Amino acid sequence: MQQSSVPFYLRYPAWPLASRVDPDTMRFLRIVVLIVVLLLLLPFVAVQFFGGPIASRVVAALNARYPTEISVGAYDLSLLRSFPQLSVDLQDVTVQGSDGGSLLDAAHLGCLLDLGSLFGKIRIEGFRVDRGTLTLRTDVDGNTNYQLTGYTPVGNAGAEGAGATSVAFAVNQARLTEVTVRYEDAQLRTDAEFTITDGRFNGDFGAETYTLQTDASVRIDNVDHEDTRYFESETLRLSGTTTIDHAAGTYTFSPLQISLRDLDVAASGSLRPTEEGLSCNLRLASTAGSLEDIVSLLPPSLTGSLTDLETDGLLSLAATVSGEWTQRDYPRINGELLFSEGRIESPRVRIGASDIEFRATFAFVDGPTGGVQTFSVPEFSGNFRGEPFRMRFDLEDLKDPVIDFYADGSLPLATLPAFLPEEQELEAEGMVYFTNLRLQGRYADMIEPRRMSRVSSVGILQIEDGEFTFNDRTLALPTGILKLSDNRLKVENLRVATERSDFTLNGETTNYLPVLLADSLNTKDAALKFTASLRGTAFAIDDILALFTGSEAEKTDAGTPSVRDSLTRRDIARRARMTDVLDGSFAAEVDRWSWDRLEGQDFRGQLEFYRGQLEIRGLTDAMDGEFKVDASTFFRDSTHSSIRLTASSIDAPTFFYQLENFDQDVLTNEHLEGRMNADLLLDLYYDELGDFDYDRFTALGSLEILDGELRDFPLLENFAFALKSADLERVRFTRLANYLEIRDRTIYLPAMFIQSSAINLTLSGSHTFDQYLEYYVRVNAGQVIANKIARHDDRYDPLPARNGFFNLYYTIEGPLEDYRVETDKRAVLADFRRSTYRRDRIRNRLEAAFRRPITLLDDNEAENDDANEGFE
Structure with a gap:
């Protein structure tokens, strides 16, 4: 008999089927449906009528069971949030710790109840915490901030009443979502911060001994021990069973699976808190993972950017951790890490190592003083670019390390970036060869x-x-x-x-x-x-x-x-x-x-360093002449240089150009020709940003320019009354000599006699770095008249120095773009008298610094008696 290909719901329409059911059956079906609907709606109705009192009783019960201050912003009862369980949802919850500080801050804390709590005794079966912060502290004496006994509960207005006694705690589950845990243990000198992104914990929490089922994902922000960071930005996966015995105070893992990246470690054994710290008896084993996962467990301060390694090979790890972890002692570690047939690469290094054989051992060695913890790498070998290398490393006693290191072979310098912090960008090429390199000692x-x-x-x-x-x-x-x-x-x-x-x-x-x-x-x-x-x-x-x-x-x-x-x-x-x-x-x-801009040749001298100070002494050819340098530089938060400089027969325009014209544009390298001798005493200062500090810059010097020439010097235009236009373009002089002083952003010039092809005059004054001029000038009037009558001298021979019956006195004062020239004999003679004191003071300072006579100005005065006229 063939089956019809027509679907049954087409062969037997619903309406004709209903018409064939008798009325009694239909009435029974309607009653059944109504009862089901009522049963489904009843909890929701009960929540509406009894939700407030139930939630209030739960809050009161929490205050009664956990005698500390619990602050709740708002609360309500929900069926849908945790169906098929009820949930008393507490918002903006703060729980005070036994030290008076905050123990728990949570945006939401849910208490999970069974449905029977609507009609009888309330049973709390679990907790759910969303978006919170849990702070756990242990002081140096072992006291914790979660020792809550002996504290008086402080609830809010709706949480008090006798109804708290009709609440039973039968907690067997807990769920934490995005809960940050801050752990501070002064006893073990350990701080940690991690976030439980999603954690499920099941067990009979009210029992004295129970088995805890754990399934959690944890994001570790940092784990610090004695100022050393061991984990940073890592994610762990935890799963397994733990037997908790409150009477004995032990936590027994059987086992607990810990997953980090591709590394899976099975932890079995027990931990037991003690008055001084922690008692350990653990076994760790792994055969899945890679070497870079092991490296990620080490402190970043030791590994640099080795966490970027990419490895391939056979890995196995087996270790035991036993003994007391206290302020004075560490548990004993015994174990072995093997990595064979390996390959190592790094994105920063751009080079791979092959045929890697690596073995590391941990051992606790008993001794007369109680034994020491050792760490050893008896074998580390392989090939870089076909070049073999071998290394060994032994470390004895973690408390007082004794190191024995040996290396032989070669290593590409391109591997160095892998050992540096990530923020230090470095590329390297070349090779370094080790020949029986060994280092031993504490x-x-x-x-x-x-x-x-x-x-x-x-x-x-x-x-x-x-x-x-x-x-x-x-x-x-x-x-x-x-x-x-x-x-x-x-x-x-x-x-x-x-x-x-x-x-x-x-x-x-x-x-x-x-x-x-x-x-x-x-x-x-x-x-x-x-x-x-x-x-x-x-x-x-x-x-x-x-x-x-x-x-x-x-x-x-x-x-x-x-x-x-x-x-x-x-x-x-x-x-x-x-x-x-x-x-x-x-x-x-x-x-x-x-x-x-400074350049020189054939430097011969000494560079001496002493704890943040550099001394430079020597001779060098520069600027077509010779320099003798004696300089001291002090490197601190700001830099200071003190320089003694003697220049012999150097090119004057090159000197001005390489020193950037002393940051002024009145007399520059473009205006000057000639050979120069100088003794300079300079104090240079730089601020905290490395910029030159002109406010603190000081200089003393004697300068002498021989067979020189001024070209298109703008200030000479002010003496057009005494000069011909051709004389303004080029001014020759046999010798220009004077002292100078720079301080407070100002260049000071004592009175000096200038004998040139255009005019003879005596000049003194100052010039600021902001281009404010203040010069005092005396001109021989008789020579002015003679110069106007005489023909232009194409040979540019300097005019003879002569005393006149009368002189002209001028002051030049004001900003460079708008200075004033005025006649003022009294002001000129007064500044000449002041400059005598300045000249002597500069010369004395220079003689003390250079430890020899400085006779520059005395010679000049001897040759030019009229330079002193009017000083009295």
């Missing part, structure tokens, strides 16, 4: 300069084709050898090259380990003592300093000026820290040197 001796002699080190490091790019700048180390011998590090032919520098270092240094291992504040006062030579073809000072500052792109991307200023302060602090640990000298020979 870590406490390695960081203490006075005890470094107890540390043993030996070995050779050789660099080939090294190149480092950071801060948008490149530092090349083409060749070089470093030899270790205990506390001495010998540097042989280490060539250093930057964009504009190329030199070679040779020398010897001590205390290199205490400096390398020093903390940011250098609390051990480590100093790198050295004696070395620096020889090269080029040395650009600004190029070298730029290596220790941020890139221009970084400052451009900084956005606001305040952010750029903070970056500049960071660079200055970094430079100050570096110079603060240097204590030694370089014998320097450089063919060419430069610093911004």
Whole structure:
């Protein structure tokens, strides 16, 4: 018999079927439907009528059971929120801890009830907390802020009454969603902050002993122990069973599965809180995961950016943790980590390592003083770019570490970025070769300069084709050898090259380990003592300093000026820290040197560093002449340089150009010709942002320009009454000599005699950095008349110095763009008398600084008797 292909609901329509049911059956069906509907609606009706009293009784019960201050903003009863259970939803809940501070702050706290609570005794079966903060504290004596006994409950107005006694606690479930836990344990010196994004916990919480089922996802923000951070921004998954025995105070895992990234660890055993801390008896095991997951468990301060590693290979981990964890003691750790047939890569390194064999062991070794914890890497080998390497590492006693490190083979410098913090951008090329490198000793001796002699080190490091790019700048180390011998590090032919520098270092240094291992504040006062030579073809000072500052792109991307200023302060602090640990000298020979506009050749001298201070002494050819330099620079939060400079027969316009015309545009390199001798005493200051501080800049000097010429000098236009137009274009002079002083943003010139091809005059005055002029001038009147009558001298010979029967006296005063020229004999003679005192004071200061006579002005006065006329 064939089955019809027509669906049954088409073959038997509903309406004809209803017409075939007898009336009694239909009446029964209607009654059944009505009863079902009433049963479904009854809880909702009951909630409307009895919801308020039930919620009030629950709040009263919480106050009675947990004797502490519980503040509730609002509450109501809901059926749909947690169906098929009832939920008393408390809003804006604050629970006070036993220390008087906040224990729990939650936007919502739900108490889960069974449906029978609508018609009989209320049963609280669970809790639900949404968007809250739980703060757990333990002080140094082991007291916690969740010891709630002995506190008087303080409820709100609707939560009091005898109804609290008709509430039963039969809690067997709890759910936490986006609850942040802040844990502070002063006893174990541990702080942590993590968020339970979704956690489900089931068990008979009211029993003295019960099994807790856990299924939770936890986002760890940080875990800090003794100021060391061990976790940061990691997500854990927890699942498993825990037996909790309140009488014995133990937590037994059987087991608890912990998942971090791809690493799955099974934790079994027990933990038991004690009066002094925690008693541990745990077993950890894992055969799933990768080496980078293990690295992520280590402190970021130790791993740098090793958390970026990508690995592939066979991994296994087995360990036991047993003993007391207190303020004085740590539990014993025994175990082994194996990684074989491995491959390691890093996005920052751009190079892989193959054939990795790695074995690490943890062992607690008993001894006469109770035993010590050890950590060892007896095997770490592999290949980088086909070059093999082998390393060993032993650490004995975590409380007082004793280190034994050995390395042999080669390592690409491109691996270095993996060991640096992520914010430090570095690219490297080249190779470093290790030959029997070994370091042995106590870590406490390695960081203490006075005890470094107890540390043993030996070995050779050789660099080939090294190149480092950071801060948008490149530092090349083409060749070089470093030899270790205990506390001495010998540097042989280490060539250093930057964009504009190329030199070679040779020398010897001590205390290199205490400096390398020093903390940011250098609390051990480590100093790198050295004696070395620096020889090269080029040395650009600004190029070298730029290596220790941020890139221009970084400052451009900084956005606001305040952010750029903070970056500049960071660079200055970094430079100050570096110079603060240097204590030694370089014998320097450089063919060419430069610093911004300043350029020179054949520098021969000494560079001496002493704890934040740099002394430079030497001779150099520059500006077509010769300089003798004796300078001291102090590097602190702001920089100060004190410079003694002697210039011999240098080119005057080049001097003005390279010194940027002293930040003025009245007399510039374009107006001047001639050879110059000078003795200068300069004090240069820079502010906290590295900008030149003109307000504090001071200078004393004696200058002499021989066989010079002024071209198109604007101030000479004021003496057009005494000069011919041709004389204004070029003014020759045999000798121009004077002292000068710069302070308070002003250049001061004592009275000086100027003998030129156009006019002879005596001049004194001042000129501010803001271009305000105040000059005093005396002109020989007889010479003015003679100059007007005489023909223009094409040879530009200087006019003879002669005494006249009368002179003309002028003052030049006002801003550069609108100064005034007036006749005022009294003001001119008064300033000439003041300038005599200024001249003597400057000369005495210079003689004290240079420790030799300065006779520049005396010679000038001897040759020009009329320069003193009118001073009396």
